[in-house]
Amino acid sequence: MTNNKQVLEFVNKSAELCQPDKIVWITGEEAQLEELRKEALSTGELIKLNEEKLPGCYLHRSDVNDVARVEGRTFICCKNKEDAGPINNWMDPQEAYSKVGEIFKGSMKGRTMYVIPYSMGAVGSTFSKVGIEVTDSIYVVVSMKIMTRIGKEVLDVLGDSNDFVRGLHSKANLDAEKRYILHFPEDNTIWSVNSGYGGNVLLGKKCFALRIASFQGKNEGWMAEHMLILGVQKPNGEINYVSAAFPSACGKTNLAMLIPPALYREKGYKVWCVGDDIAWIRVGKDGRLWAINPENGFFGVAPGTNMHSNPNALLSTKKNAIFTNVALDETDNTVWWEGMEKDVPGKVKPQNLIDWKGNPWTPDTVDAEGKPVKAAHPNSRFTAPAINCPCISSEFEAPEGVPLTAIVFGGRRAKTAPLVYEARDWNSGVFVGSIMASETTAAATGAVGVVRRDPMAMRPFVGYNMADYFAHWIEMGKKIGKQPKIFNVNWFRTDDEGNFIWPGFGDNIRVLDWILKRCNGEVDAREVAIGYVPYAKDINVEGLDIDEKVVEDLLSVDKETWLEEVKGIKEFYAQFGDRLPKELEVKLAELEANLNK
Ligand code: OXD
Ligand code: MN
Numbered sequence: 001m002t003n004n005k006q007v008l009e010f011v012n013k014s015a016e017l018c019q020p021d022k023i024v025w026i027t028g029e030e031a032q033l034e035e036l037r038k039e040a041l042s043t044g045e046l047i048k049l050n051e052e053k054l055p056g057c058y059l060h061r062s063d064v065n066d067v068a069r070v071e072g073r074t075f076i077c078c079k080n081k082e083d084a085g086p087i088n089n090w091m092d093p094q095e096a097y098s099k100v101g102e103i104f105k106g107s108m109k110g111r112t113m114y115v116i117p118y119s120m121g122a123v124g125s126t127f128s129k130v131g132i133e134v135t136d137s138i139y140v141v142v143s144m145k146i147m148t149r150i151g152k153e154v155l156d157v158l159g160d161s162n163d164f165v166r167g168l169h170s171k172a173n174l175d176a177e178k179r180y181i182l183h184f185p186e187d188n189t190i191w192s193v194n195s196g197y198g199g200n201v202l203l204g205k206k207c208f209a210l211r212i213a214s215f216q217g218k219n220e221g222w223m224a225e226h227m228l229i230l231g232v233q234k235p236n237g238e239i240n241y242v243s244a245a246f247p248s249a250c251g252k253t254n255l256a257m258l259i260p261p262a263l264y265r266e267k268g269y270k271v272w273c274v275g276d277d278i279a280w281i282r283v284g285k286d287g288r289l290w291a292i293n294p295e296n297g298f299f300g301v302a303p304g305t306n307m308h309s310n311p312n313a314l315l316s317t318k319k320n321a322i323f324t325n326v327a328l329d330e331t332d333n334t335v336w337w338e339g340m341e342k343d344v345p346g347k348v349k350p351q352n353l354i355d356w357k358g359n360p361w362t363p364d365t366v367d368a369e370g371k372p373v374k375a376a377h378p379n380s381r382f383t384a385p386a387i388n389c390p391c392i393s394s395e396f397e398a399p400e401g402v403p404l405t406a407i408v409f410g411g412r413r414a415k416t417a418p419l420v421y422e423a424r425d426w427n428s429g430v431f432v433g434s435i436m437a438s439e440t441t442a443a444a445t446g447a448v449g450v451v452r453r454d455p456m457a458m459r460p461f462v463g464y465n466m467a468d469y470f471a472h473w474i475e476m477g478k479k480i481g482k483q484p485k486i487f488n489v490n491w492f493r494t495d496d497e498g499n500f501i502w503p504g505f506g507d508n509i510r511v512l513d514w515i516l517k518r519c520n521g522e523v524d525a526r527e528v529a530i531g532y533v534p535y536a537k538d539i540n541v542e543g544l545d546i547d548e549k550v551v552e553d554l555l556s557v558d559k560e561t562w563l564e565e566v567k568g569i570k571e572f573y574a575q576f577g578d579r580l581p582k583e584l585e586v587k588l589a590e591l592e593a594n595l596n597k
Pocket of ligand 2: 277
């Protein structure tokens with residue numbers, strides 16, 4: 001399929017190491033993919049779902065010990081430990097190749113090795129990058145078909161170039177003790193072994209498009225970010241694009257596919273989704289920042305997705321999607337997960353299902369300790385083509401992406417952060433991103449309000465030293481002629497009883513509206529210690545059961561709480577030592593001085 005010597009050498013070396021029985025190059029043609037799906041059906045790797053209700057859709061069950069990304073077993077393998085920084089796990093590249101090479105040795109005996117050429121970003125765009133993933137999993141092949149652009153045309157675009165990311169994946173025997181997700185940024189290489197879970201094995205996504213790409217971006221002058229991209233269409237038809245970074249479980253996919261409330265829809269507001277997870281951002285010829293979504297599909301969390309929380313995500317899964325670890329409703333061969341009963345008004349929980357482990361399940365099923373058992377794994381997923389999304393942007397395939405008017409950071413903070421605030425300037429915005437944090441909930445961890453610092457939502461995804469990553473953001477600011485404004489949002493402020501004050505979901509358009517008005521100079525703001533907050537009257541609460549006093553509370557900045565926050569930031573920053581950019585130290589000192597004024 002190619003004469004590219006480096007590609008052939010990579011494939012041959014992988015085969016020598018893993019010793020597959022045969023090698024199959026994935027051409028991207030539907031007939032070949034259909035054959036592979038058939039083979040996976042015959043082995044039980046895929047289960048075909050109801051062709052009328054869910055055409056082209058499949059269910060996959062992963063091993064029960066292999067259901068999530070494994071941050072503890074994810075490594076950055078660069079020559080100097082300091083270049084990986086204090087947040088990443090580090091392994092010496094030579095040690096990593098030899099130690100994990102032993103695990104790969106012979107791992108594909110009796111299996112087929114598939115070679116998947118794929119493009120992150122539209123095929124042939126100067127913004128896009130090529131990867132080759134070698135794998136022994138059909139699930140990976142058919143999922144990569146959804147999540148990226150695959151096939152021969154990618155190799156044609158690559159030509160003789162050596163500029164591609166080498167990804168080697170083997171399920172091996174799914175031994176959790178020997179599971180490794182290794183990144184060699186200096187070699188453009190990813191090794192993933194003993195896992196079959198999407199985030200660990202669809203190497204185009206977190207491994208390439210964030211960890212390796214963030215390193216490439218630092219060296220080449222662009223940015224790879226854990227951000228959604230959306231367009232807000234105003235009544236006059238004008239569309240402004242915004243990118244936003246939130247840590248996991250803070251509603252990125254929901255915001256990316258937001259449906260405005262009736263009041264806004266009637267006026268002519270509409271939100272278009274360009275991406276829900278990753279943005280590659282470059283400075284355009286016009287001096288603005290331009291962003292593409294390098295992916296071709298969504299890898300969304302299923303539980304909680306319903307016609308209330310995110311109709312557009314649910315509708316995206318109605319054809320040609322792959323579900324992983326959700327429950328099977330054998331009565332009509334469809335899928336189910338917790339929270340889905342809200343899908344159809346009046347629909348009740350199915351009484352008889354097959355749970356994600358393949359066991360019979362009813363709402364009364366309990367485990368050995370008598371605790372209720374979930375039908376779908378809490379991290380069960382769907383992989384759905386982006387073009388299925390009813391609000392997919394017309395610019396989704398635009399080779400150079402969309403121009404950004406605003407960048408938004410956010411997290412889950414019960415008290416600290418106001419509903420929205422604007423950073424004073426670019427470097428203040430970098431500071432705001434660098435101090436991002438999210439509070440864990442009791443349901444998730446057992447400990448309420450534990451703050452995990454997650455700068456720019458990139459804590460698990462920066463492929464090099466986080467301090468250098470901050471410095472790169474500051475450097476980028478100098479190259480941008482027309483800088484987007486930077487904001488922070490917090491949909492999760494609670495009252496004294498712990499109830500969320502802000503309704504969230506579609507009503508978040510009200511905050512986006514203020515953000516865009518600020519960008520267009522249409523509204524004033526109040527300067528406080530942390531930046532600019534809205535005047536309460538400028539957040540449109542028409543049709544909501546919220547008065548101006550409540551909005552004032554949502555926008556309040558409490559001095560004592562923030563002085564505590566400053567302590568936490570100092571502790572977090574301390575681990576970076578001298579590598580922390582001076583600009584951020586200055587911003588932290590400024591914040592402290594402002595609070596004490
Ligand atoms: C994540 C994801 O874990 O997008 O961030 O899957
Ligand atoms: Mn993500």
